[in-house]
Amino acid sequence: MHLKFNPKLLLTAFSLFAVPAISQQLPSPKSHFGFEIGDDYQLANFTQTEAYFKKLADASDRIELTSIGLTEEGRNQYMMIVSSPENLKNLAKYKEISQKMARAEGIGPEDARKLAGEGKAVVWIDGGLHATETVGIHQLIETAWQLADRNDAETHRILDKTIILLTHANPDGQELVSNWYMRNSDPKKRSLEFLPRLYQKYIGHDNNRDFYMMQMKESRNMGRQLFVEWMPQIMYNHHQRGPAGSVLAGPPYRDPFNYVFDPLLITGIDALGAAMYNRLNAENKPGFTRLTGSTFSTWYNGGLRTTTQFHNVIGLLTEIIGNPTPEEIPLVPNRLIPNGATPNPVTPQKWHFRQSIDYSISLNWSVLDYAARHSDELLYNIYHMGKNSIDRGNSDYWTAYPKRIEAISELMKSARPTATASTESGPAPKVNYYDMVFKDSTLRDARGYIIPADQPDFATAVTFLNALIRSGIQVEKATAAFSVAGKRYPRGSYIVKTAQAFRPHILDMFEPQDHPNDFQYAGGPPIRPYDAAGWTLAFQMGVRFDRVLNGFTGPFEKIPYGELQNLKTEIPKAAKGYLLSASENNAFLAVNKLLAAGADVYRVTAGPDLGKFYVPASAKAKSAITALGDSTRIAVAAAGKRPAATTRLRAARVALWDNFGGSMPSGWLRWLTEQFGFPVTRVFAADIDAGELRKKYDVVLFVSRAIPAKGNERGPGRIGPKPEDIPAEYHGQLGSLTAGKSVPALKAFLEAGGKVITIGSSTALAYHLNLPVRNALVEMTTTGERPLPGEKYYVPGSILQVSVDSTLQSGWGMPAKADVYFDDSPVFNIAPEAIAKGAVKPLLWFSADKPLRSGWAWGQSYLRNGVTAFEAAVGSGKLLAFGPEITFRAQSYGTFKFLFNEMYVFEP
Incomplete structure (x- = not known):
């Protein structure tokens, strides 16, 4: 829509004299x-x-x-x-x-x-x-x-x-x-x-x-x-x-x-x-x-x-x-x-x-x-x-990241004293430590990035590319198969070259952020970044791409600036049923559309197709998938018969916690569930405290800052107003979750077969339920146990890599390693006997002592072997605790499936 308001005044030879009159006509x-x-x-x-x-x-x-x-x-x-x-x-x-x-x-x-x-x-x-x-x-x-x-x-x-x-x-x-x-x-x-x-x-x-x-x-x-x-x-x-x-x-x-x-x-x-x-x-x-x-x-x-x-x-x-x-x-x-x-x-x-x-x-x-x-x-x-x-993107260039400077310093420290000693042929040449790093061809900035069309979740990769396109980046598309650096890429793959004016933004979306170690003084507490320390969008979204260090060409067409990309879903003909990949986020949108249309949908629960969705061919199924249109691509494979290990699905009755005044993490998640077609009902502290949740809901979601910390009676957040100070329509939203009333209601919900999903600080519910887990990021002092101080361990908002148990329902469709957004997030030690009995099952854990992918992680070795997400049986129900922000600002597409997988009910 474009509204244009043209002036009605004409400039004449007397315009100089008209200025005061024009001013008087303007509405103050x-x-x-x-x-x-x-x-x-x-x-x-x-x-x-x-x-x-x-x-x-x-x-x-x-x-x-x-x-x-x-x-x-x-x-x-x-x-x-x-x-x-x-x-x-x-x-x-x-x-x-x-x-x-x-x-x-x-x-x-x-x-x-x-x-x-x-x-x-x-x-x-x-x-x-x-x-x-x-x-x-x-x-x-x-x-x-x-x-x-x-x-x-x-x-x-x-x-x-x-x-x-x-x-x-x-x-x-x-x-x-x-x-x-x-x-x-x-x-x-x-x-x-x-x-x-x-x-x-x-x-x-x-x-x-x-x-x-x-x-x-x-x-x-x-x-x-x-x-x-x-x-x-x-x-x-x-x-x-x-x-x-x-x-x-x-x-x-x-x-x-x-x-x-x-x-x-x-x-x-x-x-x-x-x-x-x-x-x-x-x-x-x-x-x-x-x-x-x-x-x-x-x-x-x-x-x-x-x-x-x-x-x-x-x-x-x-x-x-x-x-x-x-x-x-x-x-x-x-x-x-x-x-x-x-x-x-x-x-x-x-x-x-x-x-x-x-x-x-x-x-x-x-x-x-x-x-x-x-x-x-x-x-x-x-x-x-x-x-x-443009010139930097067309040549060999090395950005001066802190890690490069640290590399030079380490080389200088480890240099042998004889490096400059005299020899029989004369003085030894000085070592050029700068060139050893800033002329190392393997450390150059990329000339471009290739996003292959044959990756498991290509639709999410295109969503990532559309974010670049919206921000003015020039993107190219392959009109035929091609090869670069000895690797073959299919037609339809996308290319983002760095030889363009907005190269800083391109690097920032593909490359790790290298935040410096920033402390108030040597050995002192860290200075918190203004917001995140690391956010590399390609990592957050789970996009697979290749960095290309040399200039390259191919059968590429430039996409006009600002022109968004769409992918079309192709439906196999003459199939008895369809299989939808568990690796695609859009598969969940398709399933939700199918369920809303009354079509049958099954989940494969064992075998080589673990996690995939099976949809019997029917007019309803074809119509629902077709209705997704050309702008929502899902990979649909033909199935000759229904896989042996399948369970029928129905949409879960999902409650999403919110509070008076609004929770931003809850708002992001509400928007996200709307985009992917999950029906969700907002609930507040009073709704939870009223009990009998199992009669209304199958799943209850808690984002960060909902559940109080162990030892605190009330959840974090501001003290609410008095009911008489606000309109009556908001009275039901007042209050916060408490250990004395809310936790028993949630425990009863779980024991009756409900599912509670907690994210970030709300994983504290596990402590309230006395599950056999404890905080992994503590140390013993003469006065007892305390959280690790910032001088020893500090991870502001950054991207870390975790190992994934993709055999668990939450991890279906996920790779063995995943990038998660981690912001001082909870990490747990789980009692070995609880794991052995299957009472608590680790889902995400740190298998390396340097899991940092992008941002800043001081003392990251403390994370090794720590579990940062798990599921636990509570009565007939299940608690899921995700320490990382798996739905962070609706950006972390690479970890959405951890949540989506748990938002259905398996029918008997």
């Missing part, structure tokens, strides 16, 4: 909302904001309003394109220049200089992604108004030299949060506290963790503009909240930055950061902190700001204080002394919402003024970074 925020943006105790909701955007665009010749798509709740997501009237007439030209400069394909430096001079810097400014951070969307409203209304020389220069993309990041969240805050007629009683549900339909705050995967509609809408359509040179992502004792945190950011970045990106961030805090200081606006003054770095991919950095875009983040209800800047003594991190400290004081809006406007104008003054430089620099990436 106060005339529309009834209050000034930033007034205390006032928030605008999305319905009001949408009407204002339309009204403002209709009246201004500086704004073109467009809907970039629909949200998860069905609202229009708007982007305002703001520039001079003349520039707006030539948007297609400037968009094309921006695309050419970002992709840097077939353009020499001289032509790039010329295009840079002809183009306009494109600057993205968004607001509202995290809807409870209310400064974000309100500064966006005020920015739009001021860009339309102001007639000072600086603003005109900005409009003439830049194209500004003002983007609403979360319309659904604004509607929910603002209405919740404004529901109380007494302004002094208004509060953002106890929001009843997530401010993005499924994932709430994690909507800023979805930008290399782009699962949510809002992420896809914005990703297309950022990586396929407009490809800005600067993007500015507004957030809250600054560190206590400051007003805001901003660029430049603390180390480490990701080693795949072009250095020009980092110095570009430095330059914009200087423009931002210089302006604030010039306007006597103290309280900006940077570098080690905050926790924010440029290591992580996946955020709205950070993913753009892997595309050579100067991605900016600020985290500011401020709320419609006035607050206090607290006294933090160590922030009062000026230093390199905080050159201009702020003093304790009462802080009003409008002050944060004013700061945000100053920051926006500093970015826009920089872009206007350096428009050609920004355009050329993004070209230069892209050209560097």
Whole structure:
């Protein structure tokens, strides 16, 4: 959908005299909302904001309003394109220049200089992604108004030299949060506290963790503009909240930055950061902190700001204080002394919402003024970074990862003293330790990656490729079989070459992240990464690929930028039945469609086809499989007869735990089950505590942070509101799981034949049930047993490799080794006699002392032989405990089957 609001005003010879009249015709925020943006105790909701955007665009010749798509709740997501009237007439030209400069394909430096001079810097400014951070969307409203209304020389220069993309990041969240805050007629009683549900339909705050995967509609809408359509040179992502004792945190950011970045990106961030805090200081606006003054770095991919950095875009983040209800800047003594991190400290004081809006406007104008003054430089620099990436992808190149430096250090330590000793022929040559590593041909960066079409779950591999395509990566497809480096690949295989502008993002999706050992001081505690330390998407998704170190060609066709790939299901003819592979995620979607259509489905429980689904041929079966369409591929094999060891399936009655206000892991899992067709019912603590669960459900799912730790009565999370403080419709969602009431109800459910699946910290249920398992990550001290301290063992979010028992139902269709997302996840020791009796069966365990695949794992040798997932019999039922995050942010496709396999009932 595209909504365009054209101005009704014509420029004439008298246009200079018409400027004041035009300004008077523009609707001010106060005339529309009834209050000034930033007034205390006032928030605008999305319905009001949408009407204002339309009204403002209709009246201004500086704004073109467009809907970039629909949200998860069905609202229009708007982007305002703001520039001079003349520039707006030539948007297609400037968009094309921006695309050419970002992709840097077939353009020499001289032509790039010329295009840079002809183009306009494109600057993205968004607001509202995290809807409870209310400064974000309100500064966006005020920015739009001021860009339309102001007639000072600086603003005109900005409009003439830049194209500004003002983007609403979360319309659904604004509607929910603002209405919740404004529901109380007494302004002094208004509060953002106890929001009843997530401010993005499924994932709430994690909507800023979805930008290399782009699962949510809002992420896809914005990703297309950022990586396929407009490809800005600067993007500015507004957030809250600054560190206590400051007003805001901003660029430049603390180390480490990701080693795949072009250095020009980092110095570009430095330059914009200087423009931002210089302006604030010039306007006597103290309280900006940077570098080690905050926790924010440029290591992580996946955020709205950070993913753009892997595309050579100067991605900016600020985290500011401020709320419609006035607050206090607290006294933090160590922030009062000026230093390199905080050159201009702020003093304790009462802080009003409008002050944060004013700061945000100053920051926006500093970015826009920089872009206007350096428009050609920004355009050329993004070209230069892209050209560097293409050149590196076309040559032998070694990225300077920490592991390479460690390798040099180890070589130097192990060098013999005689290496430089004199010989009869003269002095021995010095050993070039640098060349021993950085000229080692086996350690080069890949020239490209091949994703074979004959891998067990090719549909998931294509889902991975579509994530790359959505992020602007050039993908190629083989039109015929071909060979590279002595290996044969079938027609339909995909190729991703690194000789392209967004090479940093390609490396980040295929290669391991090598997070440095980062401690507060030598021998001290670790410094936690801002988010994950390792996330390699190809590993998470279980994609099989080959790294190619030399340049290669073949019968490859380039897929147009942004064109998603589909695979068609081929149904065998004249078959008595069908076999569906247990290795394919999409097989579970097909089975769920078949069961919903009333078709018979069986599971093979023994023999060479263990785990496969058998479907007798019928009109219902063929219709259900065909209805999946050309966009959902499953491997369907003909079966001459029903395999001997089969059991009929029915869909399980599945309950998924959630809590008041919403759990993000639960929301991700709810979205995931919807995508794969599993019918799931949300339940809350009161539903579980009511007991008699077996009458309603076959399976109950608990994500992380649901079950209380052993020794704690109540589960983690915030203390809920009083029932009288929230609408009656939410009363049934209040409360949290407890050891005294919830655990006995779950034990009764298990003993009656139910199945409980726990993930992450919720595996603590095993301890409450007194199963013969214990924490493997402890040490004995003089005062008793304690968890291993961070100085000895620390694994933040990273990818580790585990061994898998694929003979157990949970592991059907899985390989012998799997990559799991592990974030300080539980690891267990199981009593040998329990294993011998079959009471507890290990499913996933660490068979190596160095299981790290991507990220950071300090003291990983402690993991060896530890069990990180198991199943246990409890009465007639079964408890499944998965320590790793097997459904992590709906990204870890490679481990979904551990859950999916357990979400059916075997009929007698």
